[in-house]
Amino acid sequence: MTVLDSRSGKPQDTDPGVLITDDGVSMPTVEDIGVGRGPAWLDDWLVRNSADVVAWYRHLHAYPELSRQEFNTTELVAGLLASVGLRPTLLPAGTGLVCDIGTGDKCVALRADMDALALTELTGLPYASTVVGACHACGHDAHTAMLAAAGMALASAPELPGRVRLIFQPAEEVMPGGALDVIAAGGIDKVDAIYGLHCDPRLEVGRVGTRVGAITSATDLLELRLTSPGGHTSRPHLTADLVHALGHVITGLPALLSRRIDPRSGTVLVWGAVHAGEAANAVPQDGVLRGTLRTGDHEVWEDLEPLVAGLVESLLAPTGVGFELHHQRGVPPVMNERECTQTLRAGVEAALGEDALAGTKQSSGGEDFGWYLEHIPGSFARLGVWSGDGHMPDLHQPTFRLDERALLVGVRVLTHIALAALA
Structure with missing residues (x-):
């Protein structure tokens, strides 16, 4: 498959299943993919494309775009989805998109946010932000790469018992939030429930924090x-x-x-x-x-x-x-609906096992996912991105970096949440 070089943005060819190295930065291995948990088509997709997922993430990380300026990010995601035969639809302002997979009346949505923060990155990573005054210190680059990968994996499924709508949302970092743009454009029309993940540096890779009721403020x-x-x-x-x-x-x-x-x-x-x-x-x-x-x-x-x-x-x-x-x-606060949270937990358990489930406290931070839940039921969870070793910088710090093994975990979790919600 052709992927993007994590810094130049130019195409490069890689052999299926070969993990790219980048100036000594550790990469996820095949063992991190969780092969054998199924379904077989998902295992196969991850083995063949795990290197590409990391490359997409690194490219997004190196080229962050601020709220409502996510034109290149939108173009990249649209191209990836189109490469597997999907038909993404851009939002009216030109940043952000929605894309349906499958057929049928039942429809569940998976959402990722795309925008960066107005901070200058201080991680020293070889794929650090190339843009002064902008960086992905909140993990939205990971959210975008994981959802694009989950969508491409779902497109490879032999059959889905309904539709999955991918929502790539702009402008989460500004108030009142790009979720309102998605809603105004009809992005959640005829959607039965919506789900999302957010990076959490307090949880180890392989764990997912869930909660019924208010999870943000x-x-x-x-x-x-x-x-x-x-x-x-x-x-x-x-x-x-x-x-x-x-x-x-x-x-x-x-x-x-x-x-x-x-x-x-x-x-x-x-x-x-x-x-x-x-x-x-x-x-x-x-x-x-x-x-x-x-x-x-x-x-x-x-x-x-x-x-x-x-x-x-x-x-x-x-x-x-x-x-x-x-x-x-x-x-508004993100208010997780009880039945949707049970569905989300079932997806996590199917993807990673029962031990992956963790409780989580309500955060005093804001998240515009709450606007979706004013209209339709859903649930929002926290994805562990801490390596388990040493101090982990918090979100919105210029030194924030995640363990890239979490990317492949996130792809598997998002895919299984969609399958559980449609079952």
Whole structure:
């Protein structure tokens, strides 16, 4: 099969089943593929194409694209799917695509996100990002390569008892998320259930974390802009002390929220940026405060915006400063449906064995997969990518790297989840 060189992007020929080496970086071996777990057509596909899967991943890793700029990534995936006779359909904006495999009324979806983060990579890998200020520090390159491979493997199946829809989604890293683009384009129309995996550096390769109910949290952005006439710091009583007002909100709003919201909801407000003034002896005329507001409870999320607005108004009323609050609602919590989670677990067990199943805690991070689950049932799981040796950098760190054995595990898991969901 012809694959892409992981750094140049040019085609290169490889013999089936021969694993590529790249400047001494360790590669998955045939033993890592799990041959013998079946079905036979999947075992055969993985033996013949495991090297290619890693090469596709390394190419995507070396050439990351930011949210809604994933044109080359989309073109690569579309070409891979077309090479096995599939007919992918691009989303209207030109980034992201959907592709159906099989026939029949029953349809289940598998989703991967495609975009990179606005970070400069510091791994030192030979296939590290070639783009300054962009890298795949969240594993979306792995998600894309695994789903493309799973789709190509499913296309080799003698027969499927229904349809599998592959969703390659742009713009997961920005709010409110590219999932809404997919939904608006009809990407989940007539889909019965949807499933997804996300890299987890806290789990070893070969393990998959599942959970019924909320597995991620809602994430909103807050931006508060304050205004004041300004003045001399020796006469704060003749103006509105803007910095004091900022401090009042910085400490007061999280404290009040903790008394107005059930603490079991996992609601947390953390400020990430604050700026006001330059001179030590001048009361500034403007200032800005930004932060994230997260909650693990869907009902609480629905009520947060008016509650926050009222609390900010009450905190600032005595200070005399003017203010403008911008509350950007982000993504809802990912709420895994019970039966779909049981189906996902059955797929994992069929792919890897019962010992591969692990529980997982709810994350306070956001994930726009939650938008799909506002419309159809589904389940989202965590795929282990830690080698089990030494410290593993976390997601969104510029030193994040995964154990490439997880790629082949992910292909097998995604394929078996689809088969279990259609059974």
